[in-house]
Amino acid sequence: MYRVLVVDDEMIIADGLFEVLQTIPQLELDVYKAYSGMEAVRQFDRTRFDIVLTDIRMPGLDGLQLLEKIRERWPQCRVIFLTGYNEFSYIYSAIQYEKVSYLLKTEGYEKVIQMVEHAVAEIETELRAQSLLKIAQEQLDNMRGMLQNEYVKRILNEQLDVKEIHQEQFDELAIPLQADRPILIMLGRINSLSNRTTYSEKSRQLYRIKLIAEQYLSSHVSFIDVVNEHMDLIWLIQPLGDNLDKEGWERTLTFVKGNLELVQAACRESVGELLSFVLDDSTVSWADAAERFATLTMLMNYRIGQGCGMLLLDKQMVEQELQQSDGSHREKSQIRQAKLEQLADQLEHGQRVEFSKTLLACADSLKEIDSMHDVPAQELYYSIGLVFLSYMNRWNLVETVATQIGLHKLMQPGEHESWKVAFDYLARVEDILFNLQNQEEERRANAIISLIQKHIKDNLHNPDEVSLVKLAELVYFNPSYLSRLFKQVTGSNLSDYISSTRMTRAKSLLENPNIKIQEVAEQVGYGTATNFTRYFRKITHMTPLEYRTSIFNK
Template identity: 70%
Template sequence: MYRLLVVDDEVIIANGVSEVLQNVAHLELDVYKAYSGNEAVKLFDRTRFDIVLTDIRMPGIDGLQLLEKIRERWPQCKVIFLTGYNEFNYVYSAIQYEGVSYILKTEGYDKVIRIVEQTIAEIETELKAETLLKKAQEQLEATRGLLQNDYVLRILKEQLNLQEINQEQFDELTIPLRADWPVLILLGRNNSLSERLTFSEKSRQLYKIKLIAEQYLSTHASIIAAVNENMDLIWLIQPLREQQSGEREWERMLTFVKGHLELIQAGCRESAGEIVSFVLDDSPVEWANVADRFATLNMMMNYRIGQGSGMLLLDKLVIEKQSSGNHRDKVRQSKLTMLADQLDNGHRAEFHNSLQECALPMQHISSMHDVPTQEFYYSIALIYLSYMNRWHLVETVAAEIGLHKLMQPGEHDSWKTAFDYLGHVGEMLFNLQNQEEERRANAVITLIQKHVQEHLYNPDELSLVRLAELVYFNPSYLSRLFKQVTGENLSEYISSARMMKARKLLEKPELKIQEVAEMVGYGTATNFTRSFRKALSMTPQEYRSSFMLK
C-alpha cells in the first residue's frame, strides 16, 4: 500500500481528488489531504509519503516551496503538480528534478488516476532497479567486517548448521579460509582493559592488538579474526591457500604461530602498552567440532595461572586433565542461550530440535544423581521459570505442568521421562505464546474497528497513520495485520462501514442526502453519490425510494 497526499487550498478540489483516488481499489492507496502547504508539512513530520499531488500556487507555502520541504524530509517521494495553462512557466523549473511531474487541472479525474498509476509503476521499478542493488552492494562492502565477525561467532557458538559453513559463504564474506580444511584456533585476551575505558577506547586497543598479531602471522598463514561479547580476540588460522594442507604443512604452521606469539606479546607491550594473554590450540580441528574446541580453549583462558596476566598456554591436554571432569556431558552456555532465545522468539521447531539434541546423550544415564545431567536439567528449568515469571504465566500453568516437578529432577523416574517432561512444558509455553499473540491481535483489530465505527463522519480520524498511532504500530504493519486477521483490507472495511451506515441513515426520510454524506465522512453529496453508486449500483436517492416502496 502506497501513501498519497493531496494538497490544495481549494477544499472542493482536495476533497474530490482524494475521495476519487481513495476509491480506486486496484491502486490500494492510503490517501490523505491537506488544505495548505503548512498543513502538509505537519503531516510530513508525522509520516513518510510515497506520492504528493499538490497545487502549484497556494497562499503561504506554495508548491515549489513545498517541494523543497519534501526533498528535505522524504527525498524518495514522487511529486505531481496540479497546474493551469498560465502556470506552466512557473512549474517548468521544478519538473526538471527527478521524480517530479505535472498534470493540468482541466484534464479530469481519469487523467489524475492514470498519472498516479504511472507514478506507482515508477516507484515499483525503482525498487527493483540495478542502482538500488548497487547501493546495497556498497553497503554490504562497508559492513562486511561486521558480517564476518557475526558469522565467525555463530560458528563458535554452534548457532549455524554444518551446511551453512561452506565455501560459498566464505567467499561471499571474503573470509580467506577453506571450508574443506580444518582450522587452528588462537584465543587472545587484553589484560590491560580497564572498566573505566569507554567502549570506543576498548575497541581501539583491540584493533591495535589485532593489527600487530596479523602483521606477524599473515605472511605464513591465512587468518580471520573476530571479537566476542567479552572483548576477547579469536583467530581462525589455516596454511596459505596455495600450500598443501598435509600434516607436515600443519606442523610447520603451528611451529610458526607458536614461535611468534611471544613476539606478538612483546610488540603489543612495547608498541601499544597492552598486556595480552594467549591460548593456542595444539592441533587443527574440523569445522564440525570447532564450537567444542573453542569452549575448551575459552575454559583454559579462564583457568588462570597466577594472575593470568600475559599468560601463554600451548597445550590444552594439561588443563583438560585437571578441569574436564565429566566434560563430555556438559552443555555449553551458548547452547542454553540459544534455547532461551528460541523460546522468547517463538521458534517452536528449532527449540524442540535443539532441546532433543542436547538431551539425547543424557537420556540413557542411569543415575539420577549424575551432576552434569542435573546441571543441564536445572538450566532448562530456569529458562522456563524465567520465561513464566516475565510473562506472568506461573499461575496459568502451575497445575497443568505440575510445577513442583520443574525444579525437582528427582520427581521423575528416569532422565528420559525428565526430558520428556521438559519437552511437554516447552510445548505448553509455545501454545500459550500463540494464544496470547492471537488475543493481542484480536484486541488491536477490535479497537480499530470500534474507532472506525465511531468516527465515520471524520476522515482525518480514519487515516492509516492516525489508526496506527492509536495502537503504536507502524502503519504498514497495521495494514498487513488487519488483512491477516479479518481477511479484508482496512480501506475496504472503512468503505463497507460507511455504506452500511449510509443505508441506515437513508432509511430516515427526514435526513437530506447532503446530511447523510457528511455523517459518513463524504464532503459533498456528489462524492457520496459517486461512491454509493459504485458500491451498490444505485444512487442514494434510488436506494431511499426503493426502501420507501417496501
C-alpha cells in the same frame, strides 16, 4: 500500499480527487488531503508520502515552495502538479526535477488515475532497480566485518548446524579460510582491559592489537580474527596456499608460536597492554571447533600464577590436571551453556521448531545415562527447567501452566523414572508455553483490531481520525504493519472495512427521512453531498435519494 496526498486550496477539487483516488480498484492507495501548502507540510512531518498531487498556484506556500519542502523531507516522493493552460512558464522550473510531472486541470479524473498508476509503476520499478541492489551490495560490504564476526562466533558457540559451515558461505563473507580443511584456534586476552573506562576505548585497543597480530602473522598464515562477547580475541588459522599436509601444519604451528612473544612485546611497548595467549597445539575440524574452543577458554580461565602475560603453547599438562578435577564435565558444561542460551532466546522469540531441535539435542546427550543421580545430567535438567521457570515468571504464566501440568516436577528430576521420561515432560511444558504464546499473540491482535474498528465507527464523520496514519498512531504501530495485521486478522483490507462501515452507516441514516442527505454525507465523512452521491452511486448503482425512495416504497 502507497500513501498519496492531494493538496489544493479549492476544497471541491481536493475533495473530488480524494474520493476518486480512494476508489481505484487496481491500486490499494492510502489517500489524504490538505487544503494548503502549510497543512501539507504538517502532514509530511508526520509520515512519509509516496505520491503528491498538488496545485501549483496556492496562496501562502505555493506548489514550487512545497516541492522544496518535499525534497527536504521525502526525496523519493513523486510529485504531480495540477496546472492551468496559462501556467506553463511557471511550471517549467519544477519539471526540471526528477520524479516531477504535471497535469492539466481540465484533463479529467481518468487522466489523473493514469498519472497515479504511472507513478506507482515507477516506484515499483525503482524498488527492483539494479541501483538499489548495488547500494545493498555496498552496504553488505561495509557490514561484512560484523557479519564475519557474528558467523564465527556462532560456530564457536555451537549455534550453527554443521551444514551451515561451507565454502560458499565463507566466500560470501570473505573469510580467507577453507571450509574442508582443519584449523588451529588461538585465544588472546588483554589482562588489563577492565581498567579501560569506556567501551570505545576498549574497542580501539582491541583493534590496535588485531593490527599488530596481523603484521606478525599474515606473511605465513591465513586467518580470521574476531572478538567475542567477553572481549576476548580469537584467531582461526590455516597455512597459506595449499601447504596443508602434516609438514605444512608443523611449520605453521612453529611460526605462530615463534611470533606470539613478539606480538606480546609489541602490544606491551606500543599499546601498553599485557596479553595472555592460549594456542591450540593440534588442528581441529570445523564441526568440532566449538568443543575445542570451550577447552581453550577453560585453559585461559584456569590461569597459572596470576595469569598475566601467560603464553600457553602445550596444553597437555593443564589438560591432565583438569582431567583430575573432572575437567571433561566442565568442558561439557561450557559447551552446554551455548545450548541453554539458544533455548532461552528461541523461547523468548517464539521459534518453536528451532527450540524443539535444540531441546532434542540436549536430550540426546543423556540417552546413554541410566542413573537419575548422574550429576551432569541433573545439572542439565535443572538448567533447562530454570529457562522455563524464568520465562514463566517474566510473563506471569506460572499459575496458568500449573493448571495444565504438574510444575513440581520441573525442578525435581528425581520425580521421573528415566531421563527419557524427564525430557518428555520438558517437551510437554514446551508445547504448553508455545501454545500460550500463540493464544496471547492472537488475543493481542484481536484486541488491537477491535480497538481500531471501534475508533473507525465512532469517528466516521472525521476523515482525519480514520486515516491509516492516525489509526497507526492510535496503537503505536507502523502504518504498513497495521495494514497487514488488519488484513491478516479480518481477511479484508482496512480501506475496504472503512468504506463498508461508511456505507452501512449511510444506509442506516438514509432510512430516517428526517435526516437530510447533506447531513448523512457529513456524518459518514464525505463532507459534501456531491462527493457522497458520487461514491454512493458507484457502490449501489443508485443515488442516495433513489435508495431512500426504494426503502419507503417497499
